[in-house]
Ligand SMILES: [Cu+2]
């Protein structure tokens with residue numbers, strides 16, 4: 001190969017490597033998980049979530065997960081939730097999973113809620129920690145609500161998300177108050193990750209499953 | 218070609234040694250009081266507890282002791298650059314270096330005295346005056362305050378990803394926020410429910426590993442009102458960086474009213490808590506999908 005040909009080949013190689021690198025960097029930066037806005041606006045908003053025993057689709061069909069309903073009424077597999085600042089946010093969670101039980105029974109109590117917490121329409125003061133399937137907790141806002149699991153032998157259990165109201169579930173409704181703007185993590189405190197050491201791997205350590213962000217905007 | 222050089226009579230050689238000692242003494246005499254009186258009160262971790270105060274005193278002492286040593290190195294270095302710089306083109310080898318027994322002996326003695334004195338002082342504060350200096354001492358602490366029975370026992374429970382606290386003197390109530398009474402001896406019992414965490418209450422001067430199955434004891438004596446930061450200092454999973462809380466040291470009266478309001482708020486859940494223990498192995502009650 002002559003000199004010009006060598007220069008051309010090396011330049012082409014460098015350009016290809018640079019393009020590949022740029023492609024990875026740009027696609028990494030663009031890779032934001034879907035965020036779901038609450039419906040309504042300040043000072044009152046509504047969030048609708050569901051928890052499922054197994055997602056039923058890729059990338060982790062057998063992982064336990066949260067899903068969120070967007071304002072158009074469609075279920076989204078995402079845990080980045082957007083709520084207005086200085087507002088009362090009413091959360092409705094359709095809980096389709098069975099109970100695992102809390103490692104620390106302390107989280108069986110309700111914290112940081114405004115007004116009653118209802119399970120299937122009935123107000124309760126605390127949950128027997130052994131009946132907890134998951135918790136919805138925003139520790140930095142002092143919010144923590146345990147979610148009652150469906151009975152182990154309940155008929156018509158859901159195994160593919162999104163689950164429908166025809167399948168066995170509990171409906172938990174509570175309200176919390178948001179303050180100033182900011183991003184806060186939320187998580188589950190039940191060691192619900194079946195098949196992982198101490199029940200705390202996989203979905204318990206992954207955004208989009210048992211962990212999420214609350215964007216107060 | 219012969220190298221030209223200037224003959225200088227011995228009387229006209231400046232007394233470099235004396236000059237350096239004088240410069241060093243003046244700078245050190247300025248630096249030490251500045252460190253002790255001006256910088257010292259701002260050194261971490263403050264004085265919210267006696268143990269934090271001892272840590273700050275240690276930081277002040279070390280900084281003050283270091284100052285004359287740093288100053289001596291810098292003075293010698295800068296003085297040499299200025300006074301012994303070879304001017305002109307010629308480079309002549311300097312006089313040979315020889316040992317100086319009195320200087321070497323003084324150096325060894327002086328540094329040994331500093332190190333041994335610091336070790337003695339450090340051991341004294343660690344064991345006698347600040348009772349483990351706020352560090353976790355494991356389940357059987359050696360450096361124990363004299364009136365331990367009067368301590369307010371606070372169990373610190375680490376879990377993925379939050380801290381909770383149990384107060385055996387108040388019906389074993391558990392909280393997810395920490396308030397402490399001022400002017401009181403506190404006995405932290407740090408443990409974990411899952412992986413290893415580390416309870417780091419910065420302004421209290423406390424850092425103790427939270428290990429599942431281990432009761433790690435740390436003592437502090439509160440002496441200033443204020444807020445303190447609690448962080449997890451052991452990588453523990455996804456939200457490790459969010460295992461952050463702000464605690465408060467408040468008056469004993471305010472503490473009493475806070476703990477009784479917590480007891481009231483936690484009453485419905487209290488019967489579900491396990492009996493107070495030094496450690497917990499609470500496996501999930503049931504296993505489900
Ligand atoms: Cu969960």
Ligand SMILES: [Cu+2]
Pocket residue numbers: 375413414415449450451452453457460
């Ligand atoms: Cu931690």
